[in-house]
Amino acid sequence: MECCSNTSTGASSPSSFSLSVTQSPEAINTPDTQKSVLFDEDIAADPLDIGENASPSFIMVVGGLGYIGSHTVLELMKADYNVLVIDDLSNSYESVLDRIKMLATEYCAIHNKPVPALHFQQLDYRSPLMRSILANYSSYRVCNKPAATSSARFPYSTLQRTDSGIDMEPEDTPEPMLQRQSRITGVIHFAAYKSVEESIRMPLKYYMNNVCGMVEFLGLLEEFGIKNFVFSSSATVYGEGANCGAPLREELCVHHPETFCDSDGVQLQAIPGVMGLTSPYGRSKFMCESILADIARSDASWSITALRYFNPVGCHESGLLGEDPRQKPSNLIPVIATVLTGTKPVLDIFGTDWNTPDGTAVRDFIHVVDLAQGHIAALAASAAGRVKAPFRTYNLGTGRGHTVREVHESLQSTSGRTIPVREVGRRAGDVGFCVAEVGRAESELAWKAQKTLKDCSVDVWNFTKGRCPVTDEMEY
Template sequence: MLPSSFLLRFHQLRPSLIKALDTAPPKKASDRLHPCLTLAHTSYTASLLNKLLFRFIMSSTSSSRFDLGDHVQDQDLSEEYLTSSSRDYSAGSSPLTTPALSDNEFDFDVPSEDALLEQSSTTQAPADGSEKYIMVIGGLGYIGSHTTLELLREGHNVIVVDNLSNSYKTVLKNVKMLAAHHCKVNNVSMPRLRFFRIDYRSKAMHVLLERYSKLVMTVDATSGKQVVSYQSQIAGVIHFAAYKSVVESIQQPLRYYRNNVCGLVNLLQELERFNIRNFIFSSSATVYGSKANAGLPLKEEDLVHHQVKTQNEAGETTIVEPTIEGLSCPYARTKFFGEAILADVAEADPDWRIVALRYFNPVGCDPSGVLGESPRGEPTNLFPVLTQVLKGDRPELSVFGSDWPTRDGTAIRDFIHVLDVARGHIAALNWNSKKGNGFSTFNLGSGTGTTVLEAVRSLEQAAGREIPLALVDRRPGDVGSCVASTDRATKELGWTTRESITKCAADLWNYVSKVALRS
């Protein structure tokens, strides 16, 4: 069996070997290195070193802790990663131009395996390898960008992964600007902000995760033997990169299952390889299905994935069994499946710390008016559509259903300010670092139901203008009422909402008047 010490030492010396082989004449290299390594004195130095190590390991050890066979074969790089090392937007730097995506969902300039391995092997992790980061996947989207901003404001170093399929490169610049302003006002150092334009489902994710990891010698708790395993600078991952349109999911279910479910499974496998087991999942209130129509605040125990015991205020214990009722669309099912997968993973491996945050209806934007919700495609959520009406891009707002059993006939939703949602993620990260391991769910909502017409009136008041409406039939996949119980989040996370629907409307109008009307 190949000694673990050799594997660790090989990994540590690999950059020096590459440098020596690339700079010394072949005949001299053979004097200093093992003859088999002289083969590496080509343009494929790093590739051959990786393959050499791969052959050693595959022939000498069966340790699953160090399965570099898969690692070598799975590497891939995006165009963004190839044309630049990590994009560091810490204080004093500025964003670089990012080429626009084509209509193709995967716009990657994929190199050959040899060129790829040469690139990835000679690129080292930044700084001294001791800095910790939070990785935000989908970090330039609506909720992702606000969460990235809040993380920076709280002093976290952040790695943003986004393929810009539903976001824009200018968002990164705006996040950096707002974070830098916050740090200047509060006289604190600007955390590191790094951006990688890759699709989280691509093989480039492996290269990125490897870049922020190192091999260390540890003792296996079960066998007591020394093993080599990865230690990552990534302290936690927040996953936003899911498709989210109810209507589109009905029209294109396979696209949703491929990204939201299959992509999640692949991501978890990669994180597990690098011993990254602190995970925050972007879930949805749609997982409650038809239970929402009961008209009662939805509790986390209304949907569980394994049998749990709950206790009421009187101290009475109730056993709750896993159930599923009336999921109304493929999007809701992808979120349900995602939660179920995560619950099973945490059940099988107690080292995982996983939180699923069930969003209700995030609206509003940062009070600066610089960040907002501006999807690339056709918006389907209420407030982005209202934005288009205010800009004159739509003649009117279609209100889906005026015959729901509510106070004005329109559907009731639990609108929550997007900054409250962002703060909920930070609360979940903090809670994850303190609590025991396992899988947990929390509602992120205001706990207050607002009808669609009431939400429209609040925006009319903020804008000082009337919004034209059209009452139309109900939309497939919708429910009449969906309101959160936030007791668990308040008690366990110490999190509560700060902003009202009025503040949401005011911040949205500020964004529209400052940014959107000029576009």
């Protein structure tokens, strides 16, 4: 199977089912801009419809064409979910949609089942036009008991409008009343900025999109009766607790008092809060979790799952999906890939004086396909009633740590190429050790990471090698 690669210097591959979208990376606003011009564009009259599955329900994936989002959309379709993707293409390419469709179609053909529907809208999730999209996926049913409006819980939301454009208070609602019923049965939210280094330089940008944007979005979802929410969180919420040298368990960062048992069965009380958050990015994730916990505590009809990612790496085994952002990569493995492709001459290792076996930082590297399947497990656990509270956090990692040098050596061995390194000082916001305790996800979500660091290296090289200049070192 062949597919032309997407890079930050080339246009997206042609699409037989594309919307009218500017294909040039230079022509589209990126996360470095303060306000997306996509706010001013019209939505498509009819969503892009791919597939044959007649099920009326959809999972909405916001930021669904990015690195983790695209793999999650594919895994959702393989698990028979219809998917609505919202993405403004500020840090992704529309051609990713072609690849998802191709892989999903092949998978369904092999397993002799219909292809689920895949809808796409190019839009910033903060745009007022999101209301029109959600309205397209809603119907009405007669309700004999008036339901509280979203204004009671979100009095400051700018999105509280009826279809007629007139605000209505509960006392103005007649009996019986029409109540919205959405075909969107769950939302997975990936649409956050994610660079630790950039967040230190531009904190306001991160708080406006990651925090303020999510609050407005939640108000809109509640208005449409959509209360099943999976949040893309991060291990950065543990702050300096990551330097304790032991795997991190969810109780180290809670938002309301929580009772738990330690490894010896002793009952303990977790105190809300966290120490030493190291970046505005990490603080934005902690703030979002706190907001979600408060909402779920006030209204138990919400089902909110926050998945704390450790270090996602790897690519789809086909080589068609991988980490290919428009922006300059900052994570370890995509940076190594830029050295392999010749875009960057050397790999900088930030800090060689950490308290670790070889002095370089230790991270819990989880394959992106395992991570994507964790989202499907969260949806299934919520539907089956296995999630213990209206708001629940889960670590998604392997429970095993690898140093930066180990990752470098693994990719060097897999590719058969020399990857030059340069040792430099620590970066602001970094921690030395960050590994997950994964027992909660294993027991409550029935999920466990399956792939190894070697698997990650093989898949990254499979995705990268087509863009590498040919050298005598290369072996196929």
